[in-house]
Amino acid sequence: MYSAITTADRGLQYIPLFAVCGPRSYFDMNINNHCLHVEVHGSDENPVVVFLHHGLGSTRAWRAQTPAFVEAGYRVVAYDRWGYGRSDPRSHLDVPGFDTDIDDLHTILATCNPQPATFIGHSDGGTLALYFAEKYPEKVTGLVTVAAHIYLEPKMAPGILDIQTAFEHDGRFRKGMQLAHGEKFESVFRNWFDGWHKPEALGWDMRPLLSRITCPVLVIQGEEDEHAMPKHAVDIAESIPGAELWLAPGAGHMLPQDMPEEFNRRVINFLKRKT
Numbered sequence: 001m002y003s004a005i006t007t008a009d010r011g012l013q014y015i016p017l018f019a020v021c022g023p024r025s026y027f028d029m030n031i032n033n034h035c036l037h038v039e040v041h042g043s044d045e046n047p048v049v050v051f052l053h054h055g056l057g058s059t060r061a062w063r064a065q066t067p068a069f070v071e072a073g074y075r076v077v078a079y080d081r082w083g084y085g086r087s088d089p090r091s092h093l094d095v096p097g098f099d100t101d102i103d104d105l106h107t108i109l110a111t112c113n114p115q116p117a118t119f120i121g122h123s124d125g126g127t128l129a130l131y132f133a134e135k136y137p138e139k140v141t142g143l144v145t146v147a148a149h150i151y152l153e154p155k156m157a158p159g160i161l162d163i164q165t166a167f168e169h170d171g172r173f174r175k176g177m178q179l180a181h182g183e184k185f186e187s188v189f190r191n192w193f194d195g196w197h198k199p200e201a202l203g204w205d206m207r208p209l210l211s212r213i214t215c216p217v218l219v220i221q222g223e224e225d226e227h228a229m230p231k232h233a234v235d236i237a238e239s240i241p242g243a244e245l246w247l248a249p250g251a252g253h254m255l256p257q258d259m260p261e262e263f264n265r266r267v268i269n270f271l272k273r274k275t
Helices: 066-071 099-112 124-135 156-169 171-197 199-203 230-239 260-274
Strands: 002-004 024-031 034-041 048-052 075-079 117-122 140-146 217-222 244-248
Touching: 024 099, 034 066, 034 099, 048 099, 048 124, 066 075, 066 260, 075 099, 099 124, 117 124, 124 140, 140 260, 156 171, 171 199, 217 230, 217 260, 230 244, 244 260
Parallel strands: 048 075, 048 117, 117 140, 140 217, 217 244
Antiparallel strands: 002 024, 024 034, 034 075
């Protein structure tokens, strides 16, 4: 169940659900007893693209993509997942299965756009998008994953510890987390770290599900990704019938932010060709 709620005490603009059809709308939605911050950009006559942020990100992560995709003729839906950004805090994440996030995404899509949409997910957001496309194929017209993960590989463990070190000692990193998540930035990090660092995550592998994804898919990863080998993206692409693969030379994990013009151009080109 969902409902729009007033957001004056949260410092956010409230726009009633019936008004979410203009060029740009911001609103909060109660879903399953928690509140999510949602943003909608572009005409309601355009095909919908849903952006799903990375594991320490928020809607801010897509600020280099949103205007480009609106200009290209898409209606952009982005939201802070439960526990992130301007959405409600939570006690823990349900990674690597993303069960609650899948349910939330299904409700948001039904509310903002009852028609099928294209999904673009970065890192954890890419994994969530893969799960969603497998569970609800009728809701997905296309899928782009960026640095998504479908199992834990040896390179990920030191990468997670490096991020922990940055969080604890790098003032610039902590300031970025505060800008994205406000007062709950420490809980955002701890939930993410504890979720992926727990022993039971080591045996996780979602490859058996991927062959059931039927929509057009573009798999993207930087060749210099700090958290996964190029083979990880190859494994995703080879597991999904007909998937395309772009391994970006010299790019790391934060490819949409580090090379936005090339990222936007390639992804928009894919969507125009395939969806």
